[in-house]
Amino acid sequence: MRRLGGTAALAALVTLLATGCSPNGGDGPPGPARAAPSSGGPSASGVPAKGSVTVAATLTEGLASPWGVAVLPDGDLLVSSRDEGTVTRVSAKDGKQTEVGTVPGVSPGGEGGLLGLALSPDFASDHRLYAYFTTSSDNRVARLRYDASKPAGRRLGAPDVVLRGIPKGSVHNGGRIAFGPDRMLYAGTGEAGETGLSQDPESLGGKILRITPEGRPAPDNPDPSSPVYSLGHRNVQGLAWDAEGRLWAAEFGQKTWDELNLIEPGKNYGWPEAEGRGGGSRFVDPVAQWRTDEASPSGIAHARGSIWMAGLGGERLWRIPLAGAEPSAEPQAFLEEKYGRLRTVVAAGGSTLWLLTSETDGRGTPGAGDDRVLRLTVS
DSSP: OOSOOOHHHHHHHHHHHHHSOOTTOOOSOOOSOOOOOOOSSBOTTSSBSSOOEEEEEEEEOOOSSEEEEEEOTTSOEEEEETTTOEEEEEOTTTOOEEEEEEOTTOOOBTTBSEEEEEEOTTHHHHOEEEEEEEOSSOEEEEEEEBOTTSOTTOOBOOOEEEEEEEOOOSSOOOOOEEEOTTSOEEEEOBOTTOGGGGGOTTOOTTEEEEEOTTSOBOTTSSSTTOOEEEEOOSBEEEEEEOTTOOEEEEEOOSSSEEEEEEEOTTOBOOTTTOSSSOOOTTSOOOSEEEEGGGOOEEEEEEETTEEEEEESTTOSEEEEEEETTEESSOOEEESTTTSOOEEEEEEOSTTEEEEEEOSSSSSSOOOTTOSOEEEEEEO
């Protein structure tokens, strides 16, 4: 597997971005999320400025360091355990947990371990589960055959690595993967605590990567020989597409601003030279930003015309109503400090979201029942 090709072409792209103009760039001072004035009525986009969240049920409890979620065709959930390296099937009907297998080669530590999960676009026929995980040397993406007919604990086949060489560290391992509407696999990576990697065209760290299901760079990437789709990221753990196919990403800030970004191919999002808005024309400004104690965003999902963002340090679920590529109202917070750290949010169709808590990740304060999957009804 090639680690990263087309160095010269990508370096030229970085130079172009550093000198060119970005449509979302700006020199204004940082401020709250860019949005229209908030009101309770519908916005110009038809999405209500004020939404609602109801915790319809606690689906299951007692999960250990849960991180990634993939929704099976029958609605059941596959949940990864970061520290145990296992995948557990959770029944959407009654919350019953069945361990389906262990991903070999996982080396947990710090923020690394078994992280994101994604189903193949052809899962009905190829039964492939993709996993992003940390090894003793790097972060990588592999696909494993999932065979539900086998006994519990033995339903995962041997991993077939499709991408390797993503930098690992005790922090900032990224880890979210998802297939886009274009059937390409996207991966959010971190800079592993080495800030210079985000702007380094030869590194896969601090990037959003885009590859084919077989692991090759997507042929229409900014550099067709490279998996890099965008650069200048600190630690991307949220990826979601809206109804028009736009890609959104959530990103951890350092000490000042967490970000929600609208991702465009080949664009530079500023880290470590810019955190939040105000980086100037060299970089793309975030669409919305939060103080780090209000968010520390991990997973995101799109439902009912809004982006929903799970906050770890902020211990809350954020709703960002959209009018096309812009917020249509101020972001709205729900479930503040009610369920602790929130790791992953997944759209389940209509007004339903799955929400995964993260109190057993070493930074929370686990209580009885942690960690859990909640079923939400949202508007």
